[in-house]
Amino acid sequence: MRMSRIVRTAADILYPAILIFGLYIVAHGHLTPGGGFQGGAVIATGGALVIVAYNYKEVTGWLKKNVLTGQEVTGLVGFIGVGLLALAFGQGFFFNYLVGSGSIFGIPVPYGINAGELNTAGTVPLMNFAVGIEVWGGLTVVILYMLSGLEKEGC
Amino acid sequence: MKKMLVMGVSLFIIAAFFGVMALNLTFGSPTMTDMDDYFLRHGQEQTGSNNECTAVVFDFRGFDTLGESTVLFCGIIGVALMFRKMQGGEEYEDE
Amino acid sequence: MLWNLPFITVVILTLIGLVTVLLKKNIIKILLGINILNSAANLFLITLGYREGGVAPIYTLAPSDLMVLPTPQALVLTSIVIGVATSALVLSFAIVIQKKYGTVDIDKIRRLQG
Numbered sequence: 077m078r079m080s081r082i083v084r085t086a087a088d089i090l091y092p093a094i095l096i097f098g099l100y101i102v103a104h105g106h107l108t109p110g111g112g113f114q115g116g117a118v119i120a121t122g123g124a125l126v127i128v129a130y131n132y133k134e135v136t137g138w139l140k141k142n143v144l145t146g147q148e149v150t151g152l153v154g155f156i157g158v159g160l161l162a163l164a165f166g167q168g169f170f171f172n173y174l175v176g177s178g179s180i181f182g183i184p185v186p187y188g189i190n191a192g193e194l195n196t197a198g199t200v201p202l203m204n205f206a207v208g209i210e211v212w213g214g215l216t217v218v219i220l221y222m223l224s225g226l227e228k229e230g231c
Numbered sequence: 232m233k234k235m236l237v238m239g240v241s242l243f244i245i246a247a248f249f250g251v252m253a254l255n256l257t258f259g260s261p262t263m264t265d266m267d268d269y270f271l272r273h274g275q276e277q278t279g280s281n282n283e284c285t286a287v288v289f290d291f292r293g294f295d296t297l298g299e300s301t302v303l304f305c306g307i308i309g310v311a312l313m314f315r316k317m318q319g320g321e322e323y324e325d326e
Numbered sequence: 327m328l329w330n331l332p333f334i335t336v337v338i339l340t341l342i343g344l345v346t347v348l349l350k351k352n353i354i355k356i357l358l359g360i361n362i363l364n365s366a367a368n369l370f371l372i373t374l375g376y377r378e379g380g381v382a383p384i385y386t387l388a389p390s391d392l393m394v395l396p397t398p399q400a401l402v403l404t405s406i407v408i409g410v411a412t413s414a415l416v417l418s419f420a421i422v423i424q425k426k427y428g429t430v431d432i433d434k435i436r437r438l439q440g
Contacts, residue, residue, distance in 0.1 A: 106280040107386050111288065113407050145311070152304050159293065170293035175279040185279045192386040197280040203289045203296075210300060211407075214307045218414045225314040225421045238348065246341055253333035259378035267375075267395035274396075275385060283383035283393070287400040299404045306411030310418045 078131045087129035094122030102208035106197040112204040116211025123216040132223045144217040151210025158202045174198035332373040339366035353420045353430045357413060364409045371398040371405075 078084075101108075102115030127135050162171040174182045175198030185196045270287055280286040288296055339362055346359030375398035381388055383396040420430055427435045 106282050106285050107384075108282065109382065109384065111282075111285050111403075113403065117410075148304065148307060152300055155300055156297070159297070170290070170297075172278055172290050175277070182279075185275055185281070187275050189385050189388045189391070190281070192281055197278060197286075200278060200280050200285060200289045203293075204285070207296070207300060211303070214303055215410070218307055218310050221310050221314040222414075222418060222421060225418070225425070242341065242345065245344070246337070249337040249340060250334075253337045254330060256330065256333050258330050258332055258373065259376055261375060261377060261395060264377075264395060267397050270396055271383060271393055281385040283385070283396040284399045284403070287396045288403055292397075292400060295400075295404055299407055302408050303411045306415050309415050313418045313422055 078134070079129050083129045087125050091122050091126055094125070095119055098122070098208075098212070102204055103201065104194070105204040105208075106200045107192040107194065112207030113211055115204075116208040117215060119208075119212045120215035120219075124219055127219055127223065132220075136220070139216065139220065141217055141220055144213040144220070147213030148210050148217065151206050151208070151213065154206035155203055155210065158199055158206060162199075172198040172200070174202075332369065332376075336366050336370045336373065339363075339369065351431050351433055353416070353423065353432060356432075357416045357420070360416075361409065361413060364405065368402045368405055371402050374398060 098115045098119035100115075101110035101118060102112055105111035105115065123139060126139065159170045162169060162173050165171070165173040167173055174180070175196075176182060176184050177198075181195055181198055181201050183193065183195050185193065270291060271283055274280065274283045274286040274291075278286040278290040280290070343359045343361075343363035343366060346362065347356055350356055350359065375395035377392065377394045379390075380392050380394035381390050383393040383399070423435055424430050429435065
């Protein structure tokens with residue numbers, strides 16, 4: 077069932093804004109409230125908004141299940157890969173090898189209360205991105221699969 | 232009728248048990264805080280993250296998050312298996 | 327009495343969830359009961375970690391240095407995500423059962439009862 081033109085236009089306008097807000101929550105997970113799971117859930121909410129505004133057949137044209145499942149797998153593998161990369165540095169699994177190294181996400185932080193700097197925290201933002209991509213793909217593809225189960229009843 | 236009575240009595244016992252426990256706890260002053268104080272004091276220098284909650288989730292207890300991601304993945308794979316495209320009119324098996 | 331209000335809320339939510347799981351026949355209502363139990367456990371953990379006058383454990387422009395405990399919050403984050411996964415799975419089961427049996431009443435979907 078397809079909603080009216082007002083709802084569809086509003087969903088079209090709101091979807092990029094929700095996407096950018098979710099990515100902001102993911103990227104600032106080590107500075108402000110939020111993180112990978114929350115940001116991914118926010119992006120999945122945007123997907124749900126588009127699915128509600130259009131119908132299932134129209135949405136599957138550009139919100140593809142294969143792409144979203146691939147995103148989910150990529151997120152999980154990336155998360156484990158970031159953890160495994162610590163073995164290459166001669167440390168234990170999940171060791172934070174980037175903190176304080178001076179490279180990407182590695183500048184030293186001021187201790188105590190400070191204003192926050194995006195380029196800190198070592199592997200934590202990388203894992204945030206991996207988990208965010210996983211939750212984004214996973215929660216959207218759950219909604220799509222449930223709708224495909226209801227397809228014959230005309231939803 | 233008897234079943235409802237048994238259920239009501241057992242629920243009342245559970246309620247009394249939990250209620251006594253709830254009234255005896257003190258709100259606002261946790262007793263054993265050594266580990267959390269350590270996280271709060273040393274989290275910034277060891278992980279570089281301002282958000283201590285994220286530091287605990289992704290660094291100090293990273294294995295926990297690994298298991299959590301795996302559970303989420305398995306749940307979604309289960310949903311996908313349940314609604315997969317049936318090959319050539321295949322149906323769920325009737326016993 | 328009133329200073330223990332969060333713990334009393336936990337007890338009330340637990341009882342509501344238990345009664346819902348035990349007495350309802352609809353699968354979706356049972357799922358709602360499980361979710362209420364999940365929320366009660368989450369609230370209990372968060373309440374145990376509260377410190378009088380503490381702020382959220384984030385150092386970015388924090389108003390004070392006294393912070394609540396971060397570990398229960400991290401555990402609750404884990405718990406919430408697992409709750410979402412199990413809810414999705416149970417709802418999918420409900421859809422499949424509705425398609426196959428035409429009902430979601432757990433007393434009517436038993437094929438083998440005598």
